[in-house]
Amino acid sequence: MPLSDFILALKDNPYFGAGFGLVGVGTALALARKGAQLGLVAFRRHYMITLEVPARDRSYAWLLSWLTRHSTRTQHLSVETSYLQHESGRISTKFEFVPSPGNHFIWYQGKWIRVERSREMQMIDLQTGTPWESVTFTALGTDRKVFFNILEEARELALQQEEGKTVMYTAMGSEWRPFGYPRRRRPLNSVVLGQGLADRIVRDVREFIDNPKWYTDRDPVKYQGLGRLTFSGLLNALDGVASTEARIVFMTTNHVDRLDPALIRPGRVDMKEYVGYCSHWQLTQMFQRFYPGQAPSLAEAFAGRVLQGTTQISPAQVQGYFMLYKNDPAGAIHNAESLRT
Structure with a gap:
């Protein structure tokens, strides 16, 4: 049988025609699906x-x-x-x-x-x-x-x-x-320190923040022997190679004489301030803050009566004393001597 007659015979065969059609449709759908996937990938890569x-x-x-x-x-x-x-x-x-x-x-x-x-x-x-x-x-x-x-x-x-x-x-x-x-930030004037002390601390902090290049150009002096200290990790965290830039550290102690000199040496601690017992000015400021609207002369009278017999009155003692006379400033002045006992 000639080849042309064989092809015509296959074409006229209904079983072969149906199978070939299904294969063709399936192939076309598979190619279309693959093309859509590739097109979507290309679209996302270049247009998304x-x-x-x-x-x-x-x-x-x-x-x-x-x-x-x-x-x-x-x-x-x-x-x-x-x-x-x-x-x-x-x-x-x-x-x-x-x-x-x-x-x-x-x-x-x-x-x-x-x-x-x-x-x-x-x-x-x-x-x-x-x-x-x-x-x-x-x-x-x-x-x-x-x-x-x-x-x-x-x-x-x-x-x-x-x-x-x-x-x-x-x-x-x-x-x-x-x-x-x-948390809600407390106002600075809610902490009554010695006269001018808070202003000096704030001034020093602002000067540090406003002049980062000055401190970078004048790198802290390197001291030998820090690695032999038992608390070298703390010292390296403060101003070592791995320390964080633009950071302000406050340290407080009740026994400064017990601290290792390497911890508070110049260059590592730039500013030292003593916060001691209440002064006359601190007592007047605390009185005026606790009893707003009262005459300044009452604050002066309170401070004078407290400091008549002693000068060793802490701010915590004064604050606790004021809590006993929340709405009675006259009573706080009258019984001020009890703070000394």
Whole structure:
């Protein structure tokens, strides 16, 4: 049989025609699927931008708080419960909703952004005991500015929550992490020190902060023999090679004569101030602060009566004494002699 007749016979065979059609359709679909996958990969590589932030990064908590503000329509949420203890001792509960693990979409600066929060249940952070997490942002285009704007906005939002407050840090492995919630910062004038002492400390701190290059150019003098000290790790942490820059350390002691001279030598400790018993000026300032609106002459009378018999009165004693006469400044003056007993 000629080849042309054989091909015509196969063509007219209904079984062969149906099988060949199915193979052709399947092949075409497979090629189309593979082509779509390759096209999607190429599109994401050249026309989309992605940012991944792991849970260990400092900005991770900022971004979760930022997402809470910008994904108000998200229906899949996770809750973070925390307890906040106020200065009065009262404890309140705080609930914060954040997007749950999965995919979320937000509209930001004129474009849609896909946010994927993933959680690896088989990987655990050994320091916190929590599953390993990450959040990934995906947006159309190749401009990274949108991610810089998101990070900057999240950072500003976090700083606003800490502005004017004191943040406590605790050592967590090889890094420092915030401990608890920011506390309300006490005003400087609430601590009554000797006349001019607080101003000198603040002036020295501000001078240090405003002149970092001056201190960098005049590197601290190197002393030999530090490695032989039993507390060399502390000394190296203060001003060694691995010490942190732009850091201010305050040290207090009741027995300065018992400290090793290497710890408080010039160059390591730039300023020393003695905080002793209350002076006449301190007593007047404490009286005026505890009893605002009273005449300055009453404060002078109180200080004079206290210092008539002794000069060894500590600020803690005076504060405890004022607590006995919260609303009775005249009684505090009249019984001032009891402070000396």
